[in-house]
Structures are given as structure tokens and as C-alpha cells.
Amino acid sequence: xxxxxxxxxxxxxxxxxxxxxxxxxxxxxxxxxxxxxxxxxxxxxxxxxxxxxxxxxxxxxxxxxxxxxxxxxxxxxxxxxxxxxxxxxxxxxxxxxxxxxxxxxxxxxxxxxxxxxxxxxxxxxxxxxxxxxxxxxxxxxxxxxxxxxxxxxxxxxxxxxxxxxxxxxxxxxxxxxxxxxxxxxxxxxxxxxxxxxxxxxxxxxxxxxxxxxxxxxxxxxxxxxxxxxxxxxxxxxxxxxxxxxxxxxxxxxxxxxxxxxx
Amino acid sequence: xxxxxxxxxxxxxxxxxxxxxxxxxxxxxxxxxxxxxxxxxxxxxxxxxxxxxxxxxxxxxxxxxxxxxxxxxxxxxxxxxxxxxxxxxxxxxxxxxxxxxxxxxxxxxxxxxxxxxxxxxxxxxxxxxxxxxxxxxxxxxxxxxxxxxxxxxxxxxxxxxxxxxxxxxxxxxxxxxxxxxxxxxxxxxxxxxxxxxxxxxxxxxxxxxxxxxxxxxxxxxxxxxxxxxxxxxxxxxxxxxxxxxxxxxxxxxxxx
Numbered sequence: 344x345x346x347x348x349x350x351x352x353x354x355x356x357x358x359x360x361x362x363x364x365x366x367x368x369x370x371x372x373x374x375x376x377x378x379x380x381x382x383x384x385x386x387x388x389x390x391x392x393x394x395x396x397x398x399x400x401x402x403x404x405x406x407x408x409x410x411x412x413x414x415x416x417x418x419x420x421x422x423x424x425x426x427x428x429x430x431x432x433x434x435x436x437x438x439x440x441x442x443x444x445x446x447x448x449x450x451x452x453x454x455x456x457x458x459x460x461x462x463x464x465x466x467x468x469x470x471x472x473x474x475x476x477x478x479x480x481x482x483x484x485x486x487x488x489x490x491x492x493x494x495x496x497x498x499x500x501x502x503x504x505x506x507x508x509x510x511x512x513x514x515x516x517x518x519x520x521x522x523x524x525x526x527x528x529x530x531x532x533x534x535x536x537x538x539x540x541x542x543x544x545x546x547x548x549x550x551x552x553x554x555x556x557x558x559x560x561x562x563x564x565x566x567x568x569x570x571x572x573x574x575x576x577x578x579x580x581x582x583x584x585x586x587x588x589x590x591x592x593x594x595x596x597x598x599x600x601x602x603x604x605x
Numbered sequence: 606x607x608x609x610x611x612x613x614x615x616x617x618x619x620x621x622x623x624x625x626x627x628x629x630x631x632x633x634x635x636x637x638x639x640x641x642x643x644x645x646x647x648x649x650x651x652x653x654x655x656x657x658x659x660x661x662x663x664x665x666x667x668x669x670x671x672x673x674x675x676x677x678x679x680x681x682x683x684x685x686x687x688x689x690x691x692x693x694x695x696x697x698x699x700x701x702x703x704x705x706x707x708x709x710x711x712x713x714x715x716x717x718x719x720x721x722x723x724x725x726x727x728x729x730x731x732x733x734x735x736x737x738x739x740x741x742x743x744x745x746x747x748x749x750x751x752x753x754x755x756x757x758x759x760x761x762x763x764x765x766x767x768x769x770x771x772x773x774x775x776x777x778x779x780x781x782x783x784x785x786x787x788x789x790x791x792x793x794x795x796x797x798x799x800x801x802x803x804x805x806x807x808x809x810x811x812x813x814x815x816x817x818x819x820x821x822x823x824x825x826x827x828x829x830x831x832x833x834x835x836x837x838x839x840x841x842x843x844x845x846x847x848x849x850x851x852x853x854x855x856x857x858x859x860x861x
Contacts, residue, residue, distance in 0.1 A: 395756060397752050397755070397756070415755055415756065416756075417758070419756065420756060420757075421752070421753070421756040423749055423752070423753060425749045426749070427749045427750055427752070427753035428750075428753075429750060429753075429754070429767065429768065429771070430750075430848055430849070431771040431772075431774075431846075431848040432767075432848070433848075440754070440757055440767070441757040441758060444754075444757055444758040444759050444760075444763050444767075445758055472847075472848040473848075474848070474849070488753075488757070492757065492758070
């Protein structure tokens with residue numbers, strides 16, 4: 344059997360005076376869409392950053408397709424929660440940046456980037472700068488920017504958190520579409536359980552911080568392709584939601600208690 | 606707005622002219638706008654001013670180029686190297702705290718009466734303004750953008766080119782506005798204290814014979830030059846920072 348796309352082996356991450364995550368063991372199989380949920384401040388992003396190589400674990404190790412990760416994860420793309428586009432580059436230049444950095448032929452890179460502009464529905468906006476775009480459009484650029492280098496793994500850290508409900512629903516649909524076409528391994532962080540279930544094959548619940556651990560891993564056996572507009576009224580969805588929420592609820596309450604003490 | 610601005614200037618000049626004509630102000634101390642304008646015209650017509658102006662501009666340009674390039678270079682290196690930054694921090698503060706004018710006599714002794722003593726003085730002013738702004742600009746770069754570029758495959762050199770330099774440019778530019786003015790002021794002060802050519806020398810000569818008209822004429826020429834050069838920097842900035850929503854100056858400068 345081929346090694347998992349991402350393997351967390353006994354991962355611990357401590358900061359001075361504070362342990363974010365402790366003893367995390369988790370495998371993400373290749374081609375899966377996995378979401379990590381948990382109360383705020385439980386170390387979801389920390390986990391993602393360690394798998395991306397932006398942070399080094401204090402203990403344990405991360406393996407990517409069986410190879411221990413050292414430095415930046417070259418097989419991965421990352422969609423950030425905040426605006427991460429380069430404000431001094433146009434839409435076109437932002438999207439082709441990944442190819443440019445890899446030393447691709449400029450003509451070919453531009454053609455590929457133009458195809459992506461079309462694909463994410465930004466025709467006519469190639470020469471705009473990020474500040475001239477709406478929040479949803481900027482996310483589309485970020486999506487194309489991440490996907491253009493064809494990474495085997497895509498990390499997403501609450502990428503649609505700042506968007507309004509309708510834009511968010513559309514973007515989620517587009518992400519699922521892209522994922523279905525390319526079958527990349529996706530690790531998605533969110534605090535929204537509904538979003539996690541609607542998108543994923545597998546949902547991981549983390550406990551309240553500090554020293555978060557995995558509370559449970561749940562399989563989401565909803566049919567694909569999914570209709571994100573109606574899925575929330577599907578009885579199976581409600582059932583899965585109920586069983587995960589029982590566990591998550593306790594963690595959320597714990598994190599409330601801790602916050603009140605502080 | 607421009608009309609109002611011009612009106613204000615015209616009113617000021619007219620009041621000055623009238624004040625002197627009405628003998629409210631002494632012509633010996635305050636000269637007269639019409640005399641100053643005439644003197645400026647004569648200087649250009651006779652061609653005597655070109656040599657002085659050329660010298661001053663050459664000195665200012667040299668100190669600007671040397672000061673900006675060393676300032677940007679040091680700013681980058683120190684912003685990327687925490688140890689070096691911490692090590693040099695007190696020395697940079699001490700050096701910057703020194704009033705530049707007191708260095709002028711030293712530079713005169715070291716570099717002589719020619720242009721290089723003025724260039725040295727100009728560099729000490731320009732360097733620190735640009736250095737502090739570059740340092741700050743590189744430090745303030747958004748870590749999310751840096752992480753994004755790294756995930757997209759940027760190595761250290763590409764990171765500098767695609768992220769750090771454009772990000773620092775805003776800060777560097779706001780320092781260029783200030784430093785270009787200060788470069789000219791510094792070299793003029795240098796000339797004033799000891800030279801054989803330049804606008805500062807011209808002004809000090811005029812002052813030596815109580816020729817206020819000559820002093821004001823020199824000042825007028827200087828002001829016009831600084832305005833023209835500043836407008837040039839503005840245009841360059843608008844082009845290079847065209848990606849910004851608003852051209853607000855976010856930079857700060859430390860000058861003494």
C-alpha cells in the first residue's frame with residue numbers, strides 16, 4: 344500500500360510557556376478531502392503550518408508521501424485565511440508567480456495563467472491590482488495562484504472565513520469542482536462543522552487548547568458530487584452532524600470555560 | 606486649489622514689494638521681489654550662475670546616489686540579519702544623533718575644498734534617512750505574503766526580489782522625497798562653510814558684501830531646483846507604486 348500523503352507522527356508543538364498541540368498522530372490518505380475542526384485557538388492552523396513546513400514541530404515528525412519533511416513542503420500549495428496576494432502584482436502576475444518562481448518559460452506561463460483566469464471566472468481582470476477587486480474575486484485569484492503549480496497537496500486555512508454566506512457557498516462549490524477534477528489531497532481547516540461535513544470525506548475533531556489532541560476522526564459517506572445548497576437538509580447529513588457535534592460540543596464548552604477563567 | 610495657492614503666493618510677494626516701496630521694510634535688509642527677479646534674470650542671462658548651479662547639482666546628485674544606494678543596502682542587510690542589527694544598533698544611534706553641520710569642518714580637512722567634502726556631508730544626511738526607512742520597510746513586510754511566496758516556491762533571492770523590495774519601496778520612496786531636499790541643503794551648507802564654487806558659495810559671497818538681493822536670488826534658485834527635482838521623484842513614485850490604492854506617505858524619517 345502506498346504511503347499516506349501526509350502523516351503526523353507523534354507531533355507536539357510548544358511555544359514558550361504554552362503547548363499548542365500534543366501527541367498528534369494522523370494519516371491523510373492520498374486524494375482525500377480532510378477537514379480539521381475544533382474550537383478557536385485549538386492549534387488547527389499550527390497543525391497545517393507544520394505539514395506545510397512553515398513551522399517545525401517541537402517533537403515528532405511529519406512525513407509527506409513517506410518522506411520526512413524538511414523545510415518547506417515542495418509538494419504542497421497553501422490557501423491562507425488572510426489576504427496573501429502580492430499587492431504590487433496584477434492578477435495575471437499573481438497567478439503566474441508560482442510558475443515564474445520555478446523558472447517556467449514566460450510565454451507558456453502566461454498562457455497557463457490566462458487559462459486559469461478564465462477558469463476562475465476573472466476574464467477581463469488580468470491587469471487589475473488586488474486592491475481593485477472584491478473579497479470573493481481575491482479568493483478566486485488565490486485559488487488559481489495555489490492550483491496553477493499543480494501541487495499534490497493543498498492546505499486551506501479557513502480560506503472563506505471573511506466572505507459573505509452566498510459568496511462563500513459559491514467558492515466552496517468551486518473548490519469541490521476543482522478538487523474533483525484533479526483529485527488532490529486537501530487538508531482544510533475550519534471552525535464551521537457544517538462546512539467541514541459538506542466538503543469532506545473525513546472530519547477530524549481537535550480538543551480545546553492548550554495541548555490539543557485528536558478527539559475523533561469521522562468518515563463522511565455522503566454521495567459525490569454533492570449539491571452544497573441542499574446537502575444541509577439531507578437526513579444523512581443531519582445524522583453525521585449530530586454524532587460529530589456531540590463530541591465537538593464538549594470541547595467548545597471546555598474552551599468557553601477556560602476563556603471565562605482567563 | 607492651484608488658483609488659490611498661486612493667489613496666496615502672489616499676495617505675499619505683492620505685500621513684500623509694497624512694504625518695501627512704502628518704506629515700512631528696509632530695502633537694505635529685505636531687498637525687493639522685483640530686484641530679486643531682475644537679479645535672477647541677470648544671473649542666467651550673463652551665464653555666471655550655471656557653473657555654480659551645476660556644481661551644486663552634481664554634488665547633490667552624487668551624495669543622493671551614494672547615500673541612497675548605501676542606505677538601501679545597509680537597510681536590507683541589517684533587516685535580514687538580527688545579530689548584526691542588534692550589534693550595530695547603539696553605534697547607528699550615536700552616529701545619527703550627531704548634528705551633521707559639525708562634521709562639515711572635519712570633511713573640509715579630510716576631503717579638501719572641492720566637491721567631495723560636500724558630497725561626504727550630503728551622504729551622511731541621505732544615508733540615515735534612507736537606511737532607517739528601508740530597515741523599517743523590510744521589517745514591516747506582511748509575514749503572510751512572505752509565507753505565501755515561500756509556499757509558491759520562492760528561494761531567498763526570489764523572496765527579496767518579488768516581496769521584500771516591492772514592499773520596502775513604499776518606505777524607501779517616502780524617504781526619497783525628504784532625502785533629495787536634504788541632500789541639496791547639506792551640500793549648500795557645505796559650500797557655504799568653505800568652497801570655491803556652488804550656490805552656497807554664491808550666497809555666502811553675496812552675504813559677505815551685505816548684498817541681500819544676491820542672497821535672496823540664490824535662495825530662489827535653490828527653491829526652484831528642489832521643487833523641480835521633487836516633482837520628478839513624484840512622477841517616478843506614482844509609476845512604481847501604481848499598485849497602491851492611495852499614495853499616502855507611510856514612512857517616517859529621522860533627521861537631525
